[in-house]
Amino acid sequence: MINYIPREFDIVRDRERCIDCGCCVRQCGFDCHYFDDDGKTVVADSTRCVACHRCVDLCPTGALSIRKHVCDYKDNANWTPRIQQEICRQAATGGVLLSAMGNPREYPIYWDKILLNASQVTNPSIDPLREPMEIRTILGRKPEKLTAVKKGKSQTEMPPQVMLETPIMFSAMSFGSISLNAQKTLAIAAKNLGTLFNTGEGGLHPELSDWSDYAVVQVASGRFGVHKEYLNNSKFIEIKIGQGAKPGIGGHLPGEKVTVEVSNARMIPEGSDAISPAPHHDIYSIEDLRQLIWSLKQATNNEKPISVKIAAVHNIAAIASGVARAGADIVVIDGYRGGTGAAPTRIRDNVGIPIELALAAADQRLRDESIRSRVSLVAAGSFRCSSDIVKAIALGADACYVASAPLIAMGCHMCQKCNTGICNWGIATQRPELTRRLNPEIAHERVENLINAWNHEIKEIMGGMGINSVDSLRGNRLMLRGIGLSDKELEILGIKHAGE
Amino acid sequence: MKKVYAREQYCINCRLCEVYCKTNHSKSKDVVKAYKKESPSPVSRISVYGDSKASVAVNCRHCDDPACVKACIAGAMTKDKKTGIVSVNESKCIGCMTCLAVCPIGCIKISNTAVKCDLCSGEEPACVKNCPNKALVWLEVGGGAK
Numbered sequence: 001m002i003n004y005i006p007r008e009f010d011i012v013r014d015r016e017r018c019i020d021c022g023c024c025v026r027q028c029g030f031d032c033h034y035f036d037d038d039g040k041t042v043v044a045d046s047t048r049c050v051a052c053h054r055c056v057d058l059c060p061t062g063a064l065s066i067r068k069h070v071c072d073y074k075d076n077a078n079w080t081p082r083i084q085q086e087i088c089r090q091a092a093t094g095g096v097l098l099s100a101m102g103n104p105r106e107y108p109i110y111w112d113k114i115l116l117n118a119s120q121v122t123n124p125s126i127d128p129l130r131e132p133m134e135i136r137t138i139l140g141r142k143p144e145k146l147t148a149v150k151k152g153k154s155q156t157e158m159p160p161q162v163m164l165e166t167p168i169m170f171s172a173m174s175f176g177s178i179s180l181n182a183q184k185t186l187a188i189a190a191k192n193l194g195t196l197f198n199t200g201e202g203g204l205h206p207e208l209s210d211w212s213d214y215a216v217v218q219v220a221s222g223r224f225g226v227h228k229e230y231l232n233n234s235k236f237i238e239i240k241i242g243q244g245a246k247p248g249i250g251g252h253l254p255g256e257k258v259t260v261e262v263s264n265a266r267m268i269p270e271g272s273d274a275i276s277p278a279p280h281h282d283i284y285s286i287e288d289l290r291q292l293i294w295s296l297k298q299a300t301n302n303e304k305p306i307s308v309k310i311a312a313v314h315n316i317a318a319i320a321s322g323v324a325r326a327g328a329d330i331v332v333i334d335g336y337r338g339g340t341g342a343a344p345t346r347i348r349d350n351v352g353i354p355i356e357l358a359l360a361a362a363d364q365r366l367r368d369e370s371i372r373s374r375v376s377l378v379a380a381g382s383f384r385c386s387s388d389i390v391k392a393i394a395l396g397a398d399a400c401y402v403a404s405a406p407l408i409a410m411g412c413h414m415c416q417k418c419n420t421g422i423c424n425w426g427i428a429t430q431r432p433e434l435t436r437r438l439n440p441e442i443a444h445e446r447v448e449n450l451i452n453a454w455n456h457e458i459k460e461i462m463g464g465m466g467i468n469s470v471d472s473l474r475g476n477r478l479m480l481r482g483i484g485l486s487d488k489e490l491e492i493l494g495i496k497h498a499g500e
Numbered sequence: 501m502k503k504v505y506a507r508e509q510y511c512i513n514c515r516l517c518e519v520y521c522k523t524n525h526s527k528s529k530d531v532v533k534a535y536k537k538e539s540p541s542p543v544s545r546i547s548v549y550g551d552s553k554a555s556v557a558v559n560c561r562h563c564d565d566p567a568c569v570k571a572c573i574a575g576a577m578t579k580d581k582k583t584g585i586v587s588v589n590e591s592k593c594i595g596c597m598t599c600l601a602v603c604p605i606g607c608i609k610i611s612n613t614a615v616k617c618d619l620c621s622g623e624e625p626a627c628v629k630n631c632p633n634k635a636l637v638w639l640e641v642g643g644g645a646k
Binding site: 017019021022023026029058059061096263432433436437439441442 | 509510511512513514515516518519520531532535536552553630632633634635
């Protein structure tokens, strides 16, 4: 059979260093490495290599490297090799192209076009190692006004609040899309960091019940695993309307991934496809959303804030305003770079808008309508480093959701094969021989190290600005300047150009 | 005494414990040389049994009352009273392999003489240090030494 598509990578083995121990053979879930007919010599078939680097990172002699396979096409700026290969793949299968992880295409990354301010002469900068620096973040609806204080006590009734020790939370990844070990890693890390992990729409595995105080539980269109205890054993509840990687699209967890444990957590038959409809079929309007928010508040005795997660799409500001008015306590906006376990490639790469613009527009709209304090704004959709988080907070976010970064800390190499169910790092898989590879004892330390490092950097950047509390940074767009942006982009971001 | 314990729920069948055991018991202490240059080839004292579905690394348990010590006719196999480590004196070993026959878990390996896990002479063993998934741990759980 003609393949029509050249292989993507070459596995290069340094024969002088290879000791034929076979570690690569046993680690490759895609069966690229194998023992030759003599049973002793390790050889490789590069055609299936996805560049996950499992073999490279575990090889005890550093004998392996992965190179991009070079096979030039006739130059064509329009019919690029990627486009031609996608056509060939569809010609072979007749199917919708599927991809995983976030949108990798060359759209502008506004974080890289925004610069931060620092204090010089006219106001002092602060050394976070010598002076207190507050990054504690409190999410939830804030009271419209404070009523008189009586005998030293406020008479204001406070809506339910959630306190985080860092403005960084872990975004939704369901048990099913990721392994229990991966979820457990995030749960342990969330507890130790004083932040929250998110169950996604896969229900809460009984083994994670010890960490339910650090869980955000999702109610999505499939309503998988939702019951009273699930809702009440949580820090807050998140209604998932959309996801940045695939706005307007539902979810589909293939039956192969629905193991006994996944089926129990989701409350669906084993081996059946878990299909989340594109819309919630009881939410066709803001008024319908209000009813669901109200129902969830009733189910939890008004003790939990209710969050609504929406994907960043064209009318995001108006939608966020509507969601706030529907009674949500927290609005999560997920940008188009947000990750996923599986999404149609065309949707992932073409639908939605950047989180930077969506966040700025939504924050401004809520402020203009004087309802900003009714909700906390959480930004999601690809925060790669601490400065991205600082910029998001200055654009108006109360907190940020991160997922891809902690996955990378666990071992993910962004090979974008989550949808195959084979993850050589034990993250996006349910195969016991692969999930075993992710030991939460190691992984939770790595994730905590990452977030602690970011916390330090956030404090350092804030100190440089002369700001000692994340509350003073929030929505403080004067701390931002654009570089190489058009007037329209600057207007939407609500920031001045560098030099102004 | 501190011993090496295997946790099969985290064993990923990579067999790097074997690689690093062999290296640590080589002359050069270099992985590539240990495998490709040295003669006689050094022997790994730990073995992983099983396949990708289920695997576990097995090495000497340094028993309280070791059968190998009792069986050794040359007085080469001894248990150190202080450390509890069971080791073989390779200059005394005559290679009869009785120890191999009596070891209940098959932890004696064959080279010119009998060779076995010496717990890397009391330092953190190479197998534990290099296990990429913490499937091997070096723990004191009691027993093994007086």
